[in-house]
Amino acid sequence: MFPLGGSAGATEEAVAWLAWHSPEGSILSRVDPATGDVSTYRNPLGDTDGIAVRGTRMLLSHPFHDRPGVELSRAKLVDGTWVITAQEKLRPPEPVGRRCVQGRDGVLWIRAGDSWTQIEA
Numbered sequence: 001m002f003p004l005g006g007s008a009g010a011t012e013e014a015v016a017w018l019a020w021h022s023p024e025g026s027i028l029s030r031v032d033p034a035t036g037d038v039s040t041y042r043n044p045l046g047d048t049d050g051i052a053v054r055g056t057r058m059l060l061s062h063p064f065h066d067r068p069g070v071e072l073s074r075a076k077l078v079d080g081t082w083v084i085t086a087q088e089k090l091r092p093p094e095p096v097g098r099r100c101v102q103g104r105d106g107v108l109w110i111r112a113g114d115s116w117t118q119i120e121a
Helices: none
Strands: 005-012 015-022 025-031 038-042 050-054 057-061 070-078 081-090 101-104 107-112 115-120
Touching (some): 005 050, 050 107, 050 115, 057 107
Parallel strands (some): 005 101, 050 101
Antiparallel strands (some): 015 025, 025 038, 050 057, 107 115
16 A cells, blocks of 8 residues: 555644555554554545544544535544544634644644634544
């Protein structure tokens, strides 16, 4: 499996998470730089432009550039597979542009215009 392109990244303490595309589909990878361990999972959402991870919980955002609402999916790691458990829509005061979603330590930060909104995973 090799990457065709990345779509999102996040940190969870010292661990890095990456959402990327391969010929086999959409993938999530967890990279632990301390041990060199890499874990790979299928992305339950497919097309993702933001992720935040805390333990066995993940928050994923759908591509929503320049639209009034943000579609979010919550997932849980069950028996080695990420499973969508809930979906919700966030309505920030202004549209969200490209590359305006950042995940860090279980919080997804979304920038809309001049404001930031944080959502816990």
